[in-house]
Amino acid sequence: MSAASCQLTEDQFLCSICLDVFTDPVTIPCGHNFCKTCITQHWSVNVPYKCPNCKDIFYTKPKVQVNTFISEMAAQFRQSAQQKVSSSSSEQQVSKPGEVPCDVCTGTKLKALKSCLVCLASDCETHLEPHLTAKQLKRHQLIDPVENLEGRMCTKHDKLLELFCKTDQMCVCMLCTVLDHQGHSVVPLKEEYEGKKVELGKTDAEIQQMIQKRRLKIQEMKRSVELSKKDADREIAAGVQVFSALKESVERSQAELIDTIKEKQRETEKQAEGFIKELQQEISELEERSSEVEQLSQSEDHLHLLQSSPSLNAAPPTKDWTGVSIRPPSYEGTVVRAVNQLEETLSNQMKKVELKRVQQYAVDVTLDPDTAHPKLILSDDGKQVSCGYVEKKLPDNPERFDPCIYVIAKQSFSSGRFYYEVQVKGKTHWTLGVARELINRKGVITQRPQDGYWTIGLRNKNEYYAPADPSIRLSLKRRPEKVGVFVDYEEGLVSFYDFDAAALIYSFTGCCFTQKLYPFFSPCVSGGGKNSAPLMISPVSETF
Incomplete structure (x- = not known):
């Protein structure tokens, strides 16, 4: 039986009602096989009782029993198919977040390759095979895998949304055009899709143009920032140069001011030292004369005192110190002059910095x-x-x-x-x-x-x-x-x-x-x- 089953095709084990592998297959009087549940439900709403395949009519509801042979063969085929699914699932991609999973897979969900708008299901590579081989399933419309397939059905008429009402700008089914959208401009979805695609292309081109303009604006702003940074660096360098020159000028002016004041003080001290030395010399001479006079005045030699006194009565030559004095030097205006000179130096330095700043924009000019x-x-x-x-x-x-x-x-x-x-x-x-x-x-x-x-x-x-x-x-x-x-x-x-x-x-x-x-x-x-x-x-x- 195993060898025989290998010669059978998948179509021989599909129920023509549910289009899936037989479950509890039964044979009716005309010889066709169906799932027991499928044929029972079919006959419950279709009287007289008719074969879904050959259309033979049975005026009395036939008694059905499970066909054990086909049941065993279907079970073996289902097991073989399950093994193929298991072996191929290791080669196929497992569905990741954001990808559409297969609706048929149990356990680990594989990535769906297509979605069927008739079955309203998404299939992986293995479960998609019946749609590629079975005659009944080949007529189904397949699209790239999408989620929420129920959203593609008309909620009012339970029909596929395959038309577009341009008047009301909405997707509709066939019954909608007859019942709710009479006289409206209705076109196939594909036609509206193509038109919208052209519009979206134009919109995208406009968006890309806007993006490009903004990118150019970003580049312009970045260039402005770079130029600003260069200007800032240049101004900082110029500022450092100015303040360094100012600092040097201040230090130099301060040193010159101190030297000037000290020099005046040294001259005053030198003059005073000269006067003091001269005065001390005169004091020394006068003290010596005073000593001689005192010594002579104590002499008891009448003749000697009288003979020596004329030479001692005359005072030694001395200077008239009445109008001589030491006047402290005047420092008035010294600091002001130093500050004015410093301001002039800074002003000249600033002028040079300003000229250097504009010189960076030098261009080559020739006469026409x-x-x-x-x-x-x-x-x-x-x-x-x-x-x-x-x-x-x-x-x-x-x-x-x-x-x-x-x-x-x-x-x-x-x-x-x-x-x-x-x-x-x-x-x-x-x-x-x-x-x-x-x-x-x-x-x-x-x-x-x-x-x-x-x-x-x-x-x-x-x-x-x-x-x-x-x-x-x-x-x-x-x-x-x-x-x-x-x-x-x-x-x-x-x-x-x-x-x-x-x-x-x-x-x-x-x-x-x-x-x-x-x-x-x-x-x-x-x-x-x-x-x-x-x-x-x-x-x-x-x-x-």
């Missing part, structure tokens, strides 16, 4: 010959410009300044900070600064911030000014030989520095920049050779 007035002479490297006597014949392009003796740089800046230095030594007239991109380059040009120019200049040899409305006269303690130009685009700041003095000359503040900015230069006319020295763009150096 396409913008230079025809009289201007530019060096081959684009670092020097002076005004000649002859106007060259050049193409009259829109970028060229004419008739004003101007030129701008090739480089432009529309964000951030930048700094450059220009030597103005030996010149009697010049103008420096920045100009925006869209400015008037022909005819009469007014150098004012409202016209796109932020500059300072020298005219009439010693008159420094900042063109504005009205023009601002600048009071400088010395003639700068090298001028530094610093721009903070976002802050709206244009500052000019005297490099050698490390001093701020002037600042335009509260500017609103909306266009590109170009470094601007005007060496002005040569003035018969008095102003022939060139403007020279210098490499930025921290040497003061």
